[in-house]
Amino acid sequence: MPEWPEMETYRRLLNDRLCGRKIVRATVNRAKSINEPEDAFVAGVTGTRILFVERRGKQLVFHLDDGNRLLLHLMLGGWLACGPEGPKEDDAFQIILEFDDGDHLYFGGLRLGHLHRMSAKQANEELKPLGPDPFDPRLTPDAFRSRLAARRGKLKSVLTDQKLVSGIGNCYSDEICFDAFVYPGTAVPSLDGETVERLYGSMKKVLAEAASYGGYMDKPLTPNDRLTGGYDSRCRVYDREGEPCVRCGTPIVKEELAGRKMFYCPHCQKAE
Structure with missing residues (x-):
């Protein structure tokens, strides 16, 4: 399962690659990997831009320009791939986001993991039980x-x-x-x-x-x-x-x- 270093690595790389990019298409191949009807999820993310990617423990938070968040927990077996094409056939991925520059973000292995769209308040509530980050200055x-x-x-x-x-x-x-x-x-x-x-x-x-x-x-x-x-x-x-x-x-x-x-x-x- 990805832990702090793996998710921190993903965060850094994704921020360098995706910040400011507009999502022009979303594909959901596994409905259980999202938290709302497929049509609502696709309509909700299409046209939004990723402002930045935050990491909270083992989870990533994609901040969208409409004020909502995409909360990703890869859980056991989850992983990400990014590029014009995926390393496997598209149907091998549970969710795919396509961007205005032709880049794609592929979410694989989400059998236990998930990508949930929610408001900032909902995301904060979801993450509230987490303990402090290992490098939080308050964790003396x-x-x-x-x-x-x-x-x-x-x-x-x-x-x-x-x-x-x-x-x-x-x-x-x-x-x-x-x-x-x-x-x-x-x-x-x-x-x-x-x-x-x-x-x-x-x-x-x-x-x-x-x-x-x-x-x-x-x-x-x-x-x-x-x-x-x-x-x-x-x-x-x-x-x-x-x-x-x-x-x-x-x-x-x-x-x-x-x-x-x-x-x-x-x-x-x-x-x-």
């Missing part, structure tokens, strides 16, 4: 410590709770824990102040680095996109079961925690 070390102290459960489960901090999922929770030398199955109430401080620093470090390499999800936005997916080969533990730890050489272990895959080094991240 003290604020992070306070939010974490109010939680129970295992660390990985808490880090992936979008109400704590928005944007962290399966991959980066493991990468953050590895960077901070913390076992992801640790009970949150047992974390001491020094460990929480390390987690805070690792959160910022790992997410910033991952975004600089385009995230781990290898789904280029355009045929010339050489950035998206560049972090996949740089993951230290995620999907590295059996490979030697980059720090100590111990084989990376894969376990399951609350239905989620969990990867860690049993030597560098000892379970208490």
Whole structure:
């Protein structure tokens, strides 16, 4: 599932490419991917321009010049492609937006994900439960410590709770824990102040680095996109079961925690 770095990469690339572009045609191949009748959605977006694209956690918000928003959540398996032509046949995409310069934005894999058209007020209400962005200036070390102290459960489960901090999922929770030398199955109430401080620093470090390499999800936005997916080969533990730890050489272990895959080094991240 796309997380903070993947969606931040999409946001940057889409802003560079689509800002000011007018939508001249919309195609909906899967009605369940939108939140209103197909005719209403098509009529509502056609003729509008994208002012800018915002990211909120794992979601993108397309700000339209009529005051409405397109709220995108890719969920598991969702991805985007942009160009005069798609990398697959048009019917492989759930939604396609065509722009006045001949460019197209293709929404693929929206079996669980969706693109909803709504008012600014509705979008704000929808996003209200989200926790702060990892790089929100108000999320200071003290604020992070306070939010974490109010939680129970295992660390990985808490880090992936979008109400704590928005944007962290399966991959980066493991990468953050590895960077901070913390076992992801640790009970949150047992974390001491020094460990929480390390987690805070690792959160910022790992997410910033991952975004600089385009995230781990290898789904280029355009045929010339050489950035998206560049972090996949740089993951230290995620999907590295059996490979030697980059720090100590111990084989990376894969376990399951609350239905989620969990990867860690049993030597560098000892379970208490």
